[in-house]
Each structure stands twice: as C-alpha cells, then as structure tokens.
Amino acid sequence: MVARLALFEASSLLVAVSGVMLLSRPAPATPVDVVAVLGQALGVCVCYLVTFYFTDLYDLRIVRTLRDYLPRLVQAVGLALLLVVPFYVPFPGRAAARPVLTATIVLMAVAVAFRAASYGVMRRAAFAERLLILGRSALTDKLVREIEERPHCGFTIVGIVDDPRDRPETAPPRYPVLGPLGYLHKIVEEVAPDRIVVGLGERRGRLPVQQLLESRVRGLPVDDGLRFYERLTGKLAIETLTPSALIFADDFRRSRLEAGYGRAVSLIVAAVGLVLFAPLGALIALAIKLDSPGPVFFLHERAGLAGRRFRLIKFRTMRPAAGRTSEWERDNAARITRVGRILRRFRLDELPQFINVLRGEMNLIGPRPHPVSNVELFTERIPYYSLRSLVRPGVTGWAQIRYRYANDLEEETEKMRFDLFYIKHRSPLLDLQIAFETVKSALCPRDAC
Numbered sequence: 416m417v418a419r420l421a422l423f424e425a426s427s428l429l430v431a432v433s434g435v436m437l438l439s440r441p442a443p444a445t446p447v448d449v450v451a452v453l454g455q456a457l458g459v460c461v462c463y464l465v466t467f468y469f470t471d472l473y474d475l476r477i478v479r480t481l482r483d484y485l486p487r488l489v490q491a492v493g494l495a496l497l498l499v500v501p502f503y504v505p506f507p508g509r510a511a512a513r514p515v516l517t518a519t520i521v522l523m524a525v526a527v528a529f530r531a532a533s534y535g536v537m538r539r540a541a542f543a544e545r546l547l548i549l550g551r552s553a554l555t556d557k558l559v560r561e562i563e564e565r566p567h568c569g570f571t572i573v574g575i576v577d578d579p580r581d582r583p584e585t586a587p588p589r590y591p592v593l594g595p596l597g598y599l600h601k602i603v604e605e606v607a608p609d610r611i612v613v614g615l616g617e618r619r620g621r622l623p624v625q626q627l628l629e630s631r632v633r634g635l636p637v638d639d640g641l642r643f644y645e646r647l648t649g650k651l652a653i654e655t656l657t658p659s660a661l662i663f664a665d666d667f668r669r670s671r672l673e674a675g676y677g678r679a680v681s682l683i684v685a686a687v688g689l690v691l692f693a694p695l696g697a698l699i700a701l702a703i704k705l706d707s708p709g710p711v712f713f714l715h716e717r718a719g720l721a722g723r724r725f726r727l728i729k730f731r732t733m734r735p736a737a738g739r740t741s742e743w744e745r746d747n748a749a750r751i752t753r754v755g756r757i758l759r760r761f762r763l764d765e766l767p768q769f770i771n772v773l774r775g776e777m778n779l780i781g782p783r784p785h786p787v788s789n790v791e792l793f794t795e796r797i798p799y800y801s802l803r804s805l806v807r808p809g810v811t812g813w814a815q816i817r818y819r820y821a822n823d824l825e826e827e828t829e830k831m832r833f834d835l836f837y838i839k840h841r842s843p844l845l846d847l848q849i850a851f852e853t854v855k856s857a858l859c860p861r862d863a864c
Contacts, residue, residue: 420533421464421473424526428463431521432456462498466491469859475567481531492523543571547608549596549623550615551577554640554655558614559589561648568647573606578621599626603635614640616655649817650832651839653798661799666839673843680846681779685772692766699730699754699763706754709735712767717784720807724787725776728767732758742786745822762857768810780846781809782834789827796824797831806838813837813845816852 433456437449470491471477478484546562548555555575562570574593593602603611603626611630615621631637641660644652661667700711713731716724732755733747740747751759758764771777777784782803785793793800814833821827837845 420530421467423529424467425460425464427525427529428460429453429456431525432459435521459495459499463491463495466495466498469855470494476565479567481527481534484530484534485527488523488526543569544609545573545607546570547573547593547603547606547611548575548590548640549577549599549611549613550621550640551575551592552614552616552655554616554644554652555614557652557655558612558640558644558647561644565647570647573608574602576602596621596623599623600629603630608635610636610638612638612640612643645836648832649813649836650829651835653828653832653835656798661839664839669841676843677778677780677846681772681777684779685769688766689769689773695763696766699758699766702754703731703752707734707752713764716787717808718787718790718804719776719784720804722790722804725771725774725784727784728770730758730764730767731755732764742789743822744820760860762811762853765810772810776808778807778809780812780841780849781807782812782837783815784808792824793827793831797828799835800831802838803831803834806841811849811853813849816849816856 433452436452436456467473470487472484472487472491478487548558559572562568562572572590574591576593576596576599578595578597579592593606611627613622613627627637641652641656703709703711709731711731713729713733714726715729717727719725732752733750734752736747736750755764768777772779785803812834813836814830817833818826818830821830837849
C-alpha cells in the first residue's frame with residue numbers, strides 16, 4: 416500500500432507540474448523545451464517526495480486517517496515549496512512560479528482524493544486479504560494483535576481452526592473458532608479464505624498435513640505463522656521461536672564483500688562526519704559547560720563484538736549521579752539537563768561515537784551496545800540475547816528507528832525482537848534504509864513534526 420501511494424503521488428506530481436508548465440507557455444514547446452520542463456518537473460517531484468517522507472506521510476502507522484493526513488500534507492507542501500525555489504532561480508524571466516503553484520494545487524487535490532479513497536478501501540473488508548488461522552497459541556494472539564493494529568496492511572481474519580479439546584492458556588478468541596483441525600478442508604470450502612496462516616504451538620501429530628498440501632496445490636497460499644509475523648512486523652517472535660527455525664533459515668547470509676563494504680562505509684562516514692560536525696561539536700561542548708557542571712563527554716562501559724568491553728563516547732546529557740543508579744532512562748529523567756534534552760531529541764549526543772567507529776569498536780549500523788552491567792541479566796532473561804554479541808554494535812540500528820527507549824526488561828525484550836530481525840536480514844539495502852530513517856528522525860523528531 417505504501418509503495419502504491421508513493422508511486423501514484425510521484426507520477427501525479429510529475430504529470431501535473433510538467434503539464435501545467437507546458438500548457439502555460441506562450442509558444443508551442445520544442446523538444447528541447449519539453450526535456451527542460453521534464454527535468455525541472457522531476458526536480459520538483461523529488462522535493463515533494465522528500466518532504467512527504469520526512470513528514471511521515473508514508474508511515475501509515477502514524478498517518479492512519481485522513482484527519483491525520485491533511486495537516487501533515489499542508490506542512491509538507493509548504494516545506495516543498497521552499498525547496499523548489501532553487502530550481503527556478505536560473506529562469507527568472509519564465510514566470511515559473513504560477514505554473515508551480517497551480518500544479519501544487521492540482522497535486523493537493525489529487526493526493527487528498529486518492530488518500531481518502533485509499534483509507535476507505537483499507538477499511539472495507541471486501542478489499543482485504545482474508546486470513547484463516549490454524550491453532551490458538553501465544554503466537555496466534557500476537558498475530559491477531561499485530562494485524563488489528565495495522566489496518567492499512569489489508570488483512571482481515573475470518574476465523575480460527577483448532578481442536579475443542581485444547582485449552583491453551585491464552586485469552587478467549589476474538590474471532591470465531593470455526594471447527595477442529597480435521598475439518599480444515601470443509602472449513603476452507605465454506606469460508607473461502609485467501610491465505611492460511613499456521614499458528615499452532617505444538618504441531619507434532621496435530622498438523623493437518625494432507626489437507627494443507629491439497630489446499631496449497633489448489634493455489635491457496637499457506638504461511639508459517641512465525642514468518643508471517645516477521646514479514647508483517649519487522650521483528651521476530653522470539654518467545655515462540657525454536658532454534659531449528661533459525662538454524663535452517665535461508666537468511667543470515669553475509670558475504671565477506673558485504674561485510675567489508677559495510678565496514679568501509681562506516682569508516683568513511685565517521686571520518687567525514689567528524690570533520691563536518693567539528694564546529695557543531697565545539698558549540699555543543701560550550702553549551703554543555705555553560706548549562707551544568709561536569710565533563711563535556713560521557714564515557715560508559717559497553718559490551719561490543721564478541722562481548723569485548725569498550726568505552727562508549729557521548730556528549731553528556733545528564734548531571735553526574737551522586738551514587739549508583741539504574742541504566743533505565745525513566746529512572747534518570749530528573750538528571751537530564753536542558754541542553755541534554757535538546758541533544759537527545761535530535762540525537763546529537765551520539766556524534767562522538769564516530770570516534771568509536773574509527774577505533775573499530777562500532778559500525779555505523781548495528782544493534783546498540785548495552786551497558787556491561789546489564790548483559791548478565793539480559794542473557795538470562797531474554798531469549799537468543801547472546802546472538803547480539805556476534806555482530807559489531809552500531810551508532811544506530813533497526814530497533815532504534817522502530818522503537819523508543821527501553822525502560823524495563825519487557826521493553827528490552829521487545830527491542831531484542833527487532834535486533835534479531837536485523838541480525839537475520841542485515842544487508843546493504845537494509846543498512847541504507849536504517850540510515851535514511853535515522854536522518855529523518857534526527858532532523859524531524861516525531862514530537863516536533
């Protein structure tokens with residue numbers, strides 16, 4: 416859905432801008448004029464898409480309704496018009512402003528109409544993919560909850576198939592139990608689902624293999640519940656994940672070339688970043704010293720690759736503690752300084768970690784290194800936590816762009832679900848996505864945009 420929205424709005428904008436500009440010309444356009452207009456229109460299109468992206472118009476987890484969409488659209492268009500100005504500075508005599516404004520009005524009308532129609536479609540069960548879920552389990556409960564929280568994903572649950580003798584320790588089903596597993600073939604004929612999702616906790620001796628095979632041969636997709644959950648959420652259901660599911664997974668592919676490329680990019684970005692942000696770093700250091708007593712930098716012992724300890728470098732955002740404190744952010748909120756709040760909001764306190772990258776202790780992208788004092792607890796209480804130490808930690812990561820600060824063990828477990836997803840699927844393309852999302856969150860924090 417997101418890709419379709421972006422593609423439609425990009426093509427509509429390109430047609431609107433180039434069309435209005437060509438029609439507003441006093442003389443017939445020559446081929447050279449058409450090429451020039453298309454070049455300008457493409458530049459305008461990029462400006463609009465960038466502002467749409469940075470104002471979260473394509474994040475349907477945030478912009479769920481037309482009421483959420485409209486104020487952000489006005490904000491995005493206003494920012495885009497500022498970016499568009501340079502494209503017309505070299506052409507002062509062409510009166511390009513009027514066509515651009517006209518095209519902008521056309522775009523807004525088309526975008527609002529299309530997005531309104533899209534929200535209407537997303538809410539209609541008739542247009543959603545109908546899911547039939549096999550089994551009641553902890554995984555099933557997670558799937559149901561995640562599907563309900565993502566109406567834009569276009570899924571609707573028609574029911575659950577499970578044996579009545581099973582009474583798992585889960586909440587009462589919010590969807591009808593249509594019958595036992597042995598009647599799967601008949602249930603499929605009656606409800607005509609578009610997809611079967613297998614969420615059985617214990618499959619041995621219970622999985623209706625023959626009926627699932629027949630459904631699959633007839634063209635009905637059958638998904639493993641764990642993989643479906645992974646694709647839907649961008650995280651792994653680690654409590655219900657078996658070691659064999661990871662051992663025999665087709666993922667975890669990371670060639671030496673990819674690893675070398677990632678390390679080289681991290682070194683280049685860190686070196687260039689330290690040079691470019693040196694003046695800003697000096698201003699931040701001065702502000703920290705003027706705002707509160709204490710050192711400019713905060714050094715903290717963290718666990719890195721293979722569990723090796725290293726000292727993480729950050730700009731100090733808190734007043735020094737009088738004694739031993741916990742590592743949770745909420746327990747230290749009163750110590751955050753005025754300058755520290757600004758630095759945290761725009762992630763500027765992380766800039767000195769480029770030094771850690773150059774030292775080889777961190778990469779640009781990877782799971783965030785945890786305090787050494789928490790590693791033993793997390794290893795004991797969080798499934799598969801030890802796998803984090805097999806990857807070099809990063810300045811930013813998948814869990815950082817998908818989740819907030821963790822303030823207890825439950826929230827750390829949630830972040831581990833995202834970290835394990837990254838470890839399983841890491842690639843240059845995923846790293847690039849994380850980098851873009853990090854820049855977006857730094858330039859335009861969600862509580863500020």
